[in-house]
Amino acid sequence: MATEIERKFLVVGEYKHLAHTSTLLIQGYIASGRRTVRVRISDERAWLTIKGPSQDGGLSRIEWEKEISQSEARELLPLVEGALIEKRRYLIEYEGHTFEVDEFYGQNQGLTIAEIELKDVAEEFCRPNWLGREVTGERRFYNSRLREHPFSEWSDEEKE
Numbered sequence: 199m200a201t202e203i204e205r206k207f208l209v210v211g212e213y214k215h216l217a218h219t220s221t222l223l224i225q226g227y228i229a230s231g232r233r234t235v236r237v238r239i240s241d242e243r244a245w246l247t248i249k250g251p252s253q254d255g256g257l258s259r260i261e262w263e264k265e266i267s268q269s270e271a272r273e274l275l276p277l278v279e280g281a282l283i284e285k286r287r288y289l290i291e292y293e294g295h296t297f298e299v300d301e302f303y304g305q306n307q308g309l310t311i312a313e314i315e316l317k318d319v320a321e322e323f324c325r326p327n328w329l330g331r332e333v334t335g336e337r338r339f340y341n342s343r344l345r346e347h348p349f350s351e352w353s354d355e356e357k358e
Contacts, residue, residue: 199260199261199262200260200261200262200263201258201259201260201261202249202258202259202260202261202315203254203257203258203315203316203317203318203319203321204257204258204313204314204315204316204334205257205313205314205316205332205334206311206312206313206332206333206334206336206339207311207312207313207314207325207329207330207331207332207333207334208310208311208312208329208330208331208333209299209310209311209312209328209329209330210328210329210330211327211328211330212328213288213290213299213312213326213328214288216288216290216292216326217288217289217290217299218289218290218291219288219289220286220287220288220289221240221241221286221287222240222241222284222285222286223238223239223240223283223284223285223286223287223300224238224239224282224283224284225237225238225239225282225283225341226275226278226279226280226281226282226283226345227278227279227280227341227342227345228274228277228278228279229279230279230342230343230345230346232250232251233248233249233250233251234247234248234249234342235247235248236248236249236341236342237266237271237274237275237277237278238271239268239271239272242268243265243268244265244266244267244268244270244271245263245264245265245266245271246263246264246266246270246271246274247261247262247263247264248261248262248263249261249262252335254319255334255335256334256335256336256337257319257334257335258319279345280345280346281304281305281345281348282304282345283302283304283306283341283344283345284302284303284304284306285300285301285302285303285306286300286301286303287299287300287301288300288301290326292324292326293323293324293326294323294324295314295316295323295324296314296315297312297313297314297326297329298312298313298314298315299311299312299313300312300313302344302349304348305348305349305350305351306344306348306349306350307349307350308349308350309344309349311333311339312328312329338352338356
């Protein structure tokens with residue numbers, strides 16, 4: 199089983215012109231809490247993902263993922279708890295790393311988060327100028343939490 203190591207940041211500048219691809223993603227959570235079970239559908243593919251509890255202050259966790267057909271994913275959607283998460287993901291190559299920038303829609307409109315996956319918790323990387331404050335480990339920025347407490351319902355203090 200793989201361990202996912204990633205850091206998350208708010209996005210504060212222009213980034214779309216740097217993307218080499220973008221994909222619409224729709225995802226929902228069949229179970230969430232310390233462990234999550236997610237179904238995700240993209241433009242052409244779909245996945246079932248199980249994630250273990252966060253470790254290292256939210257920096258890493260065990261992740262199991264299997265590609266499934268889009269029809270299988272759509273069959274699972276009635277099992278989803280709460281609202282679906284809709285976002286467009288932009289992939290940006292920068293100084294040897296790939297940043298995934300998620301621009302949220304619907305009740306999470308106005309929130310844009312960049313993630314970078316690393317090989318090691320101590321791996322260094324160059325920060326592009328459009329990266330803002332790091333939010334790694336801040337649970338309110340987890341997609342599984344955004345379906346329960348969407349960005350549109352956050353107070354001004356929560357948005358900072």
